Amino acid sequence: MRHTSLWIGISMMLLAPAVWADASDGQRIFQQSCAACHTVGEGKRLGPDLEGVTKTRDSAWLNRWIREPDKMIAEGDAIAVRLLNEYGRVPMPNLGLNAEQADAVIAFLASGSGAALPAAATGIAHPEPPTGEGRGSVQNTASIAFLAITAIIVLVFLYVARSTGNPMPVDVQKAYKLRRVFFISGLVIVVGLLATTLFTTPYPDAAGTPDRVVHVTTLQFNFVFTQEPVASAQDLQTAGRIGNLELPVGSTVEFRVTSLDTTHGFGIYSPQGAVYAQTQAMPGYTNRLRVKFSEPGVYSVLCMEYCGAAHHLMKTVFTVRNDDHA
Amino acid sequence: MHEMKKVTLGWMAIVLVLFPILLLLGIFMRAVQANGLANAEEWFYPFMTLHGVGMVGVWYVGAMACAERVIARYTGSNDGLSYVAMGGTVAGVVLLLVCVLGGKFASGWYFLYPLPFKGTWPIWSATTFLLAMTVMGAAWLVWSLGLLVGIARKYSLSHALGWHYIGGATEPDVPPAVIITTVSLLAAVASLLAGVVVLVFFFVELLFGIRSDALLMKNLTFFFGHVLVNLSLYLGVAVIYDVLPEYAGRPWKANKIVAISWNSVLAIVLMAYAHHLYMDFVQPTSLQYLGQIASYASSLPPAVVTIFGALTLVFHAKMRWTLASGMFFLALMGWAIGGVGAVIDSTIAVNAKFHNTLWVPAHFHTYMLEGLVLMVLGYFYHYVQEHTRIPESGLVRILTLGLFVIGGYGFLATFYLSGANSVPRRFATYPAEVAHGATDSAVGVMFAALFLLGLVVFTASALRRWFRASSDG
Ligand code: HEM
Ligand SMILES: [Cu+2]
Ligand SMILES: [Cu+2]
Numbered sequence: 068m069r070h071t072s073l074w075i076g077i078s079m080m081l082l083a084p085a086v087w088a089d090a091s092d093g094q095r096i097f098q099q100s101c102a103a104c105h106t107v108g109e110g111k112r113l114g115p116d117l118e119g120v121t122k123t124r125d126s127a128w129l130n131r132w133i134r135e136p137d138k139m140i141a142e143g144d145a146i147a148v149r150l151l152n153e154y155g156r157v158p159m160p161n162l163g164l165n166a167e168q169a170d171a172v173i174a175f176l177a178s179g180s181g182a183a184l185p186a187a188a189t190g191i192a193h194p195e196p197p198t199g200e201g202r203g204s205v206q207n208t209a210s211i212a213f214l215a216i217t218a219i220i221v222l223v224f225l226y227v228a229r230s231t232g233n234p235m236p237v238d239v240q241k242a243y244k245l246r247r248v249f250f251i252s253g254l255v256i257v258v259g260l261l262a263t264t265l266f267t268t269p270y271p272d273a274a275g276t277p278d279r280v281v282h283v284t285t286l287q288f289n290f291v292f293t294q295e296p297v298a299s300a301q302d303l304q305t306a307g308r309i310g311n312l313e314l315p316v317g318s319t320v321e322f323r324v325t326s327l328d329t330t331h332g333f334g335i336y337s338p339q340g341a342v343y344a345q346t347q348a349m350p351g352y353t354n355r356l357r358v359k360f361s362e363p364g365v366y367s368v369l370c371m372e373y374c375g376a377a378h379h380l381m382k383t384v385f386t387v388r389n390d391d392h393a
Numbered sequence: 394m395h396e397m398k399k400v401t402l403g404w405m406a407i408v409l410v411l412f413p414i415l416l417l418l419g420i421f422m423r424a425v426q427a428n429g430l431a432n433a434e435e436w437f438y439p440f441m442t443l444h445g446v447g448m449v450g451v452w453y454v455g456a457m458a459c460a461e462r463v464i465a466r467y468t469g470s471n472d473g474l475s476y477v478a479m480g481g482t483v484a485g486v487v488l489l490l491v492c493v494l495g496g497k498f499a500s501g502w503y504f505l506y507p508l509p510f511k512g513t514w515p516i517w518s519a520t521t522f523l524l525a526m527t528v529m530g531a532a533w534l535v536w537s538l539g540l541l542v543g544i545a546r547k548y549s550l551s552h553a554l555g556w557h558y559i560g561g562a563t564e565p566d567v568p569p570a571v572i573i574t575t576v577s578l579l580a581a582v583a584s585l586l587a588g589v590v591v592l593v594f595f596f597v598e599l600l601f602g603i604r605s606d607a608l609l610m611k612n613l614t615f616f617f618g619h620v621l622v623n624l625s626l627y628l629g630v631a632v633i634y635d636v637l638p639e640y641a642g643r644p645w646k647a648n649k650i651v652a653i654s655w656n657s658v659l660a661i662v663l664m665a666y667a668h669h670l671y672m673d674f675v676q677p678t679s680l681q682y683l684g685q686i687a688s689y690a691s692s693l694p695p696a697v698v699t700i701f702g703a704l705t706l707v708f709h710a711k712m713r714w715t716l717a718s719g720m721f722f723l724a725l726m727g728w729a730i731g732g733v734g735a736v737i738d739s740t741i742a743v744n745a746k747f748h749n750t751l752w753v754p755a756h757f758h759t760y761m762l763e764g765l766v767l768m769v770l771g772y773f774y775h776y777v778q779e780h781t782r783i784p785e786s787g788l789v790r791i792l793t794l795g796l797f798v799i800g801g802y803g804f805l806a807t808f809y810l811s812g813a814n815s816v817p818r819r820f821a822t823y824p825a826e827v828a829h830g831a832t833d834s835a836v837g838v839m840f841a842a843l844f845l846l847g848l849v850v851f852t853a854s855a856l857r858r859w860f861r862a863s864s865d866g
Contacts, residue, residue, distance in 0.1 A: 113435070157435060157497070157513045158513055160513070201813075201814035201815035201816070201826075201827060201829065202813055202814055202815070203746065205742065205743055205745075205746045206746055206747075206813050206814070206815065207813075209737050209738075209740075209743050209746075209747065209813070210809070210813040212737060213733060213734055213737055213809070216733045217730050217733060220726060220729050220730055220733070221726065221730075223704065224704075224722070224725075224726045227704045227707050227708050228707070228722065230707075230708050230709045231707060231708075231709065231710055231711070231712035231714070233709060234709055234710060234711040234712075235709045236709075237705060237708055237709055239705075242705045242708075246650075246697060246701055246705075249697055249701060250693070250697045253693055253696065253697055254693065257689050257690070257692070257693060260689065260740075261685070261686060261689055264685075264740050264741070264742050264743075265682060265685055265686070265741070267741070267742040268678070268681065268741050268742065269674070269741070269742075269745045270674055270678055270681070271674070287511065328507075328511050329505075329507055329508045329511040330505055330508065330607065330611070332672070332748075332749055334749075334817065336815065336826050336827075340814075340815060340826050340827065341746075341814075341815045342745075342746045342747075342750065342815040344745065345672055345745065345748060345749075346672050346673075346674055347672045347673050347674075349607045349608065349611070349673065349675070350507065350607050351606065351607050351608075352607065352608060352673075352675045353675070354672075354673065354674040354675055355674060356674065367824075367826045369817055369824065369826065369827075370817075371672075371748065371749045371817055372505075372749060373438075373501045373505075373508075373819040374508065374511075375438075375499070375508065375511065375512050375513060376435075376438060376499070376512070376513045378438075378819065378820070378821075379817075379819075379820035379821050379822055379823070379824070380824075382824060
């Protein structure tokens with residue numbers, strides 16, 4: 068199949084973040100800030116394939132471009148404008164990197180190790196990204212309830228449609244009586260379901276303290292885990308980035324989720340590929356999402372609120388470990 | 394033979410032209426998600442925006458145009474008002490096309506603050522989009538208020554809302570279509586006013602740089618969107634209340650129960666919007682509970698009164714089955730099924746898993762595509778068919794309804810399946826975690842193409858009657 072190589076490429080990209088811990092600074096920055104739109108030697112995505120770019124462009128141009136592409140486009144830099152037109156007029160965003168960070172990325176790009184990224188991982192055994200059925204028990208129950216009620220609705224409509232083959236007057240009083248029965252049983256079901264489900268909420272209660280607090284900052288098109296809260300792009304440098312988040316199995320973790328630009332979604336996928344827990348990431352607010360991890364494995368985080376051109380590429384992973392060294 | 398209104402034929406033409414185009418954009422999106430159009434990926438989100446805004450708008454104006462024609466029997470008609478709304482709608486569509494095709498504007502249909510200002514698109518395109526929304530919002534607000542005034546000329550507000558039935562009186566006779574349309578128009582005014590406030594906040598930021606509160610904007614935005622979509626369906630239901638009895642040969646009158654039901658719908662639908670913010674944990678928890686209670690409660694009146702009423706109307710009736718009456722009957726079924734999908738997702742515990750997965754488009758496409766679309770197209774068809782009385786071909790009827798059902802529900806099934814399997818909505822392509830979404834998309838494309846085929850067959854026979862009717866008119 069002609070998509071196979073594409074899929075291998077994409078899966079490699081997805082595996083890549085797991086190796087931040089052992090990779091150079093430049094590689095880590097690339098994974099966090101650039102991989103949503105670029106590959107090295109795996110073909111173009113939203114932006115160009117960056118393989119060999121350090122040979123075709125001079126390093127001063129590259130450094131400035133990586134720091135402030137918006138200004139260069141505004142100034143009408145010839146290369147910038149040509150690239151912009153070539154790439155469907157989707158401009159590369161200003162990612163707030165400083166000159167050293169830009170140099171680190173350039174060094175990484177120049178090292179030519181990009182294509183071999185995941186393979187170059189040393190130490191950590193490759194965690195597989197979640198792939199599987201994607202249904203947990205809530206999803207199963209909801210789907211079955213939906214199918215069952217839908218089947219009843221269809222049967223009733225079919226039955227009524229068929230009855231018109233045999234026209235006769237209907238007894239209105241009988242219909243009203245049936246309606247009353249229908250209403251009362253409907254009411255009982257609705258109230259019963261409300262009573263059993265209403266208080267099962269994901270909202271953190273005041274009681275109880277989590278085993279660990281992790282701050283999550285979202286920005287187009289990244290998730291950043293930190294030790295300390297982040298209120299602005301500057302804080303990202305000082306808040307203690309957690310490059311490779313590992314959590315002990317059985318722990319209750321509170322994610323404090325916010326956004327530096329537009330609304331994003333923080334959607335945790337279980338090792339089986341099912342939505343495990345989620346909350347929205349909103350500018351100016353911090354949503355506290357408490358999650359108990361009872362199963363070890365690699366959890367992915369996907370963006371669950373549309374946030375612009377690379378929304379579907381915005382992702383990260385973390386690991387829940389069985390042993391206690393985490 | 395009733396008189397043909399040019400303005401209604403005009404609305405019918407607008408809907409028949411825009412629907413297939415917007416539908417093709419839907420098929421395009423599903424094809425991209427199936428990895429079938431690798432080079433066109435950059436157009437996914439702009440076209441998603443165009444498809445979403447376009448569809449919501451088309452079916453809202455379509456439902457308004459039908460309800461306006463139906464209640465004109467009782468309240469008299471005001472074609473000038475309708476033309477104003479049409480002018481505003483067309484101007485809005487043009488602006489929308491400019492910002493999406495020219496600026497790749499892609500905020501999604503509900504343009505959640507502050508995304509329009511944070512995109513990869515130029516600022517002029519965001520401004521143009523906001524202008525498009527303003528023009529349409531203003532025109533529709535005038536339309537809704539104008540129709541309310543028209544109703545008020547004939548009925549007092551308490552009669553138009555059927556309060557005298559609730560009080561135990563049986564006179565004066567107010568047709569259900571009038572009661573439901575009044576309820577819907579009041580909801581429309583509330584919804585559009587919320588929309589206007591959102592737009593004002595956007596323009597304040599654009600002009601003066603004053604930022605808005607993201608949570609407040611989200612509440613307003615979803616109040617606007619939720620109410621607008623629901624009231625569009627209510628307008629469609631008002632039309633069915635009026636027209637289905639003609640095919641069943643039995644009356645369908647307002648009474649105490651009908652009045653109570655629709656008045657409670659008005660109150661409940663305004664509160665149920667809160668189910669869109671379950672995953673915003675900073676929202677006051679009492680509002681979250683209110684959201685679930687109101688969402689559950691909103692299922693009872695339509696199920697017990699409207700669906701039940703429609704089924705008793707048809708049960709053992711000497712039914713005149715035609716393309717139009719078949720579409721109305723199926724539309725009620727689609728509304729009910731989509732409603733079930735919605736109520737399930739409005740359970741907070743379920744929403745924690747389903748929020749922003751494809752389950753969401755699954756359920757709203759059900760009551761739009763297999764509900765409102767059939768109501769509005771069914772009424773337009775009925776309108777020109779009653780006038781022209783061109784004999785209806787049984788083959789065309791079977792083909793149209795069959796393709797609508799098989800194509801539509803097959804397409805919807807792929808959304809539900811993906812949603813249940815955790816595939817997120819609004820992903821141009823799917824990462825490895827949810828790669829199975831691509832397979833579902835490919836199947837979805839095929840079924841959607843069947844629906845499109847049904848639409849072609851339908852449009853051919855509807856247009857034939859349209860041309861005959863407009864040359865007679
Ligand atoms: C066969 C016909 C249709 C097809 C193939 C289709 C297809 C699609 C697809 C693929 C999406 C994107 C789903 C996602 O990944 O989030 C979508 C979104 C949407 N569709 Fe449709 N659709 C159809 C009919 C309709 C109708 C009748 C409506 C009427 C209201 C509608 C309204 C919307 C809206 C509001 C969105 C959301 C846009 C957004 O997220 O901003 N669609 N549709
Ligand atoms: Cu996103
Ligand atoms: Cu809603």
